[in-house]
Amino acid sequence: MISAPLTRDTWPIATCMHGFAAVGRDGTRLHDAPPETWDAMFAQIENLGFTAVEIADSHIRPSELTPERRGLLKQIATSHSVELTSVHVQRQSVIEPGRGEENLAHAHAEIDAAAELGMRVFSTGLHQPFSEAQRRALWFWTAPGPVDPDDEDTRALAVRRLRELGSHAASVGLPMALEMYEDTYLGTADSAVRLIEEIDLDNVGLNPDIGNLVRLHRPIDDWREMHEKTLPYAVYWHVKNYARDEAGDGSWFTSVPTSMELGLINYREVVARAIELGFRGPFLMEQYGGDSLGVCATNRDYLRTLLPASA
Template sequence: MSTAELTAETWPIAVCMHGFAPVGPDGVALHDAPAERWDAMFAEVAALGFTELEIADSHIRPADLEPGRRAELLAIAREHGVRMISVHVQRQSVLEPGREQRNLDYAHRTIDAAAEMGMDVFSTGLHHPFSEAQRRALWFWTAPGWRDPDDADTRALAVARLRELGTHAREAGLPMALEMYEDTYLGTADSAVQLIHEIGLDNVGLNPDIGNLVRLHRPIEDWREMHATTLPYANYWHVKNYARDAAGDGSWFTSTPTSLELGLINYRQVVRDAVALGFRGPFLMEQYGGDSLGVCATNRDYLRTLLPRP
C-alpha cells in the first residue's frame, strides 16, 4: 500500500514506551532484560490494540544490542503482531559538551540498527540530559535545562553533524525526523524550519511535537502559528496535549498532561491541516503521568476519527 492510500484504519499509529519502567524491580534494565520481560511488554502493547511501537533508547538501545538479541527482540514483537516502527534517540545531542563525537557515533550506529531491523523512521533531536533541577522536579519541563547557545558557529556545527546523520539515514533508506524541543535550535517554529533548510536534505524533516512547547511555564508562541509554520516540513509526529492556563498579566503559567481531545491544541484542526499539506508519516502517541499506556490507547482511537476515510 502506498502512503497516498493511507486511511483512518491503516494509518500507522505507534505507542511510546513511557508506560514501561526502564529498570525493573530486580534492578535489571529493560535493555538487558530476559526474553520473558520483553514478551510481557509486547503482550501488553498488543492487548491495548497497538500494532506499532516506537523504541525509545531510554529503554532499549538497538545500537547496543548484540545481533542475537536484536533478532530475539524482532521475533518476540512479531509473535504479538507488533512492528517496531521507529527508534527515537533522545538526550544524546551532537552538541553535548564532552560527548559530541560519542553521541554522533552512537547515532550512526542507531541508524544502521534501525535499517537492519526494518524500521521506518530514525528520530532524534538536540535536547540534552536532564539538569539536576529537572531530575528533582515533579514535571521536568518546569525546571531549567540546557540552552543551545546563540552562536552562529555552534549552530553551523549542529547543521553539519545533523546533515551527516541525515545523509547516512538517506543511504540506509530512512527518513530522519528532528523533534522540536525548547531552548534548542529546534525550540521555535521559525528556528526549526530554518534548520531544516540549512541541512538541505529531502529525507530530513520535523517532528512537530508542539506539546513540548505548550507545556512550558512561560510565554509561548501561539500553537496555531507554530503548526502552520512547521507542518509543511513534518515527516513523523509525536502527538500529546496539555491543559494550559496563564494569568492575563503574564505573572504565572501552568500546565498538566491531558488527552489529545481535551488539551489546548485542537488536533481536529491541525491533523486535518497536516493531511491536506501532504503529511503521510507515522504518528506516535505520547503521554506523561498516570496510565500512560491507557491514555495513549484512548488518544489513538480519537486520532483515527480525525483521519481520512476511504
C-alpha cells in the same frame, strides 16, 4: 515518508515506551531484560490494540544489542503483531558539550540498527540530559534545563552533524525526523524550519511535537501559528496534549498532561491541516504521568476519528 495509500484503519500509529520502566525493580535494565520481560511488554501493547511501537533508546538501544538479541526483539514484537516503527535517540545531542562526537557515533549506530530491523523512520533531536533541577521536579518541564548557545558556529556544527546523520539515513532508505524541543535550535517554529532548510536534505524533516512547547511555564507562541509553520516539513509526529492556563498579565503559567481531545491544541484542526499539506508519516502517541499506555490507547482511538477514509 509513506507513499502507499492510507486509511484511518491502516495509518501507522505507534505507542511510546513511557508506560514501561527503563529499569526493573530488581535493577535490571529493560535493555538487558530476559525474553519473558520483553514478551510481557509486547503483550500489553498488543492487548491495548496497538500494532506499532517506538523504541526509545532510554529503554532499549538496538545498536547495542547483540545481533541475536536484535533478532529476538523483532521476533517477540512480531509474535504480538507489533511493528518496530522507529528508534528515537533522545537527550544525546550531537552538540552536547564534551559528548557531541560520542553521541554522533551512537546515532549513526542506531540508524544502521533501525534499517536492519526494518523500521520506518529514524528520530532524534538536540535535547540534552536533564539538569539536576529537572530531575528533582515533579514535571521536568517546570525546571530550567540545558540551552543551546546563541552562537552561529555551534549552530553550524549542529547543521553539519545532523546533515551527516541525514545522509546516512538516506543511504539506508530512512527518513530522519528532528523533534522540536525548548531551548534548542529546534525550540521555536522559525528556528526549527530554518534548521531543516540549512540541512537541506530531502529525507530530513521535522517531528512537530508542539506539545513540548505548550507545556512550558513561560510565554509561548500561538500553537496554531507554530503548526502552520512546521507541518509542511513534518515526516513523523509525536502527539500529546496539555491543559494550559496563564494569567492575562503574564505573572503565572501552569500546565498538566491531559488527553489529545481535551488539551489546548485542537488536534482536529491541525491533523486535518497536516494531511492537507501532504503529511503521510507515522504518528507516535505520547503521554506523561498516570497510565501512560492507557491514555495513549485512548488518544489513538480519538486520532483514528480525525483521519480520512483514504489519503
